[in-house]
Amino acid sequence: MNAKAIVVTSGKGGVGKTTTTANVGAALAQLGEKVAVIDTDVGLRNLDVVMGLEGRVVFDIIDVFERRCKLKQALIRDKRVDSLYLLAASQTKDKSSLSEGQMKAVVKALIEREGFDRVLIDSPAGIESGFQTAASAAQGALVVVNPEVSSVRDADRIIGLLEAREIDEVKLVINRIRPEMVKRGDMLEVEDVLEILGVKLIGIVPEDEKILVSTNIGNPASLDNGVKAGAGSAFRNIARRLRGDEVPYLSLDSGGGFLASLRRLFGGS
Amino acid sequence: MFGLFGRKKSKDHLKERLKLVLSYDRAKLTPAKMDELKDELLQVIGKYFPAEENDYDVKLERHGDRMVFVANLPVSRVEAH
Numbered sequence: 001m002n003a004k005a006i007v008v009t010s011g012k013g014g015v016g017k018t019t020t021t022a023n024v025g026a027a028l029a030q031l032g033e034k035v036a037v038i039d040t041d042v043g044l045r046n047l048d049v050v051m052g053l054e055g056r057v058v059f060d061i062i063d064v065f066e067r068r069c070k071l072k073q074a075l076i077r078d079k080r081v082d083s084l085y086l087l088a089a090s091q092t093k094d095k096s097s098l099s100e101g102q103m104k105a106v107v108k109a110l111i112e113r114e115g116f117d118r119v120l121i122d123s124p125a126g127i128e129s130g131f132q133t134a135a136s137a138a139q140g141a142l143v144v145v146n147p148e149v150s151s152v153r154d155a156d157r158i159i160g161l162l163e164a165r166e167i168d169e170v171k172l173v174i175n176r177i178r179p180e181m182v183k184r185g186d187m188l189e190v191e192d193v194l195e196i197l198g199v200k201l202i203g204i205v206p207e208d209e210k211i212l213v214s215t216n217i218g219n220p221a222s223l224d225n226g227v228k229a230g231a232g233s234a235f236r237n238i239a240r241r242l243r244g245d246e247v248p249y250l251s252l253d254s255g256g257g258f259l260a261s262l263r264r265l266f267g268g269s
Numbered sequence: 270m271f272g273l274f275g276r277k278k279s280k281d282h283l284k285e286r287l288k289l290v291l292s293y294d295r296a297k298l299t300p301a302k303m304d305e306l307k308d309e310l311l312q313v314i315g316k317y318f319p320a321e322e323n324d325y326d327v328k329l330e331r332h333g334d335r336m337v338f339v340a341n342l343p344v345s346r347v348e349a350h
Contacts, residue, residue, distance in 0.1 A: 148283075153287065153291065153294070156291050156294065157294065160295065182280075184278075185280050185281070186278065186279045187280055189280070192280065196287050196291065
C-alpha cells in the first residue's frame with residue numbers, strides 16, 4: 001500500500017478495529033517502520049489499554065489540537081518496539097472536539113515533520129462525524145469485517161463512504177473467521193465476503209483465544225514472533241502485505257474445505 | 270450449494286439475503302419506494318398494452334459490477350377480432 005496514512009474502520013463496533021490497529025501497527029514497527037497509531041475514539045478510548053500503554057498517557061490528541069502540549073509530548077513511545085508510538089484519544093471530551101482540519105494537520109506533521117513512515121488511524125464505530133474525521137486525513141483504509149450479517153452490511157456502507165471520500169486504496173481484513181464453521185457451511189467463506197463487498201483482500205485473521213489473553217496483559221499478539229499460526233501471525237502478514245511483500249495466505253486448517261477455497265481464491269486448482 | 274441431504278447451508282441463505290439487502294442499500298431504495306415505483310410503472314405500461322398484474326415483478330439484480338433494474342411483466346393474450 002502506498003498510503004502512509006491509513007484509517008482502520010468497520011462501521012459496526014466490536015469487530016476488531018482497535019485490535020487490528022494495535023497488532024498491525026506493532027508488526028509494522030517490528031519490520032523497521034516508524035509507526036504512529038492514533039486513537040480517534042474520543043470519549044471511548046481503548047487503544048492505550050489494548051497496547052498496554054494506559055499508564056503512560058499524559059497528553060492526548062485533544063491537548064495537541066488545543067495547544068496544551070506539543071505533538072512530540074503527546075506521542076507515547078512503546079518500550080517493546082522503539083519505533084512504535086501511540087497518540088491517545090481524550091477520555092473526557094466528545095467527538096465534536098475533533099475537526100477534519102486539525103486531524104489533517106496532525107497527520108501531516110507526523111509524516112512530514114516527525115518523519116513517520118506510517119500513521120494508522122483507529123476510527124470510532126459508526127458512520128458519523130467521528131468516522132468522517134478519522135477518514136479525512138487518510139489516503140488508504142483497512143476495512144475490518146467479521147463474516148456475519150451486520151458486519152458485512154455495515155462494511156459495505158463504510159466502503160461506499162470511503163469511495164465518496166476518494167480514498168482509493170481500500171483493503172479488506174476479514175477478522176474472527178472460524179474455519180470449522182466455514183467447513184460446515186455455517187459461516188461465510190473468504191471468497192463469499194469478497195464477492196459481496198467487491199474490494200481487495202489484505203488479511204484473513206482466524207478467531208483466536210490468544211487475542212483475548214494478549215489483550216488482558218496489554219501485549220499485542222503480533223509481537224510474539226515465536227508463534228507461527230493464529231491471529232498474531234495473520235496480523236504480521238497484513239503488515240508485510242502493506243509493505244508490498246507477497247505473502248501467501250495461511251491455511252487455517254488442514255482439512256479440505258477452507259484450504260480448498262483458499263486455493264481456488266488464489267488461482268490454484 | 271446444497272449439502273448431502275439437500276439442506277441448504279446457512280451461509281448460503283445469508284449470502285443471498287446480504288446480496289439482496291445490499292442492492293437496495295446501494296441504490297438507496299426502500300422496499301416501500303420500490304412498491305410505489307412498481308405501481309406507477311404498471312399504470313404507465315397499462316396505457317399501452319394489457320398486462321398481467323398478478324405476475325408482475327420488479328427487482329434490482331447484480332450483473333457483475335453493475336446493478337440492473339429488472340421489470341418482468343407478462344403481456345396478456347390479446348383477443349383477435
